[in-house]
Amino acid sequence: MGTIKIRKIKPEDNQVIAKVIREVLVEMGVPKVGTVFEDEALDMMYETYTSKNAAYFVVEEDGIVIGGAGIARLEHGSSDTCELQKMYFLPIARGKGIGYEMINICLDHAKEQGFTKCYLETMPYMKAARKLYKKVGFKDLDGPVGDTGHFSCQAWMIKDLY
Incomplete structure (x- = not known):
């Protein structure tokens, strides 16, 4: 394993993180x-996550972006609820504890912003991701919260931050 670095997104990351996310979505x-x-x-991830209370973090290995995760207020949800968003990693990033670390960085940011709950949406068949979410305390929900527009995502989870 090379040198791993987690940092906030920069404008020059827009194209590469979009490519990484789309590759993982197709793979899955x-x-x-x-x-x-x-x-x-x-x-336009950099621009999207420069709004109040939001942040997006990328993970690099030897200077190459291999994944990312973000946190932002849940669209059309309660003002105390944020959403873990766009957390995807290339295969070379998996199984190294990076996902666990990224979730905790995002949740720490959420707490700093005053959020008390964190919501996420995923696919039912993304078993490894769902196992990780449960490991950090997310619980299954029977239906969606807010209105993310992601009607194809059929697994919903929430975590109390305090």
Whole structure:
């Protein structure tokens, strides 16, 4: 394993993180409609996550972006609820504890911003991701919260931050 660095997104990361996320979505067989794949924000991640209370972190290995994760207020949700967003890693990043570390960085940021709950949406068949979310304290929900526009995501989870 090379040198791993986690940092906040920079403008020059926009194209590469969009490419990484789309590659992982295709690899995982995620529908292109009703998911992050068609989000306009995907091509302007830096600009999207410079808003109040939001942050996006990328992970590099030897200077190459291999994944990322973000946190932002949940669209059309309670003001005390944030959403863990766009957390995807290339295969070379998996199994190294990076996902666990990234979630905790995002949740720490959420707490600093005053959020008391964190929501996420995923696919039911993304078993490794769901196992990781449960490990850090996320609980399954029976339906969606807020309105992310990701109607193809059929697994919803939430975590109390305090």
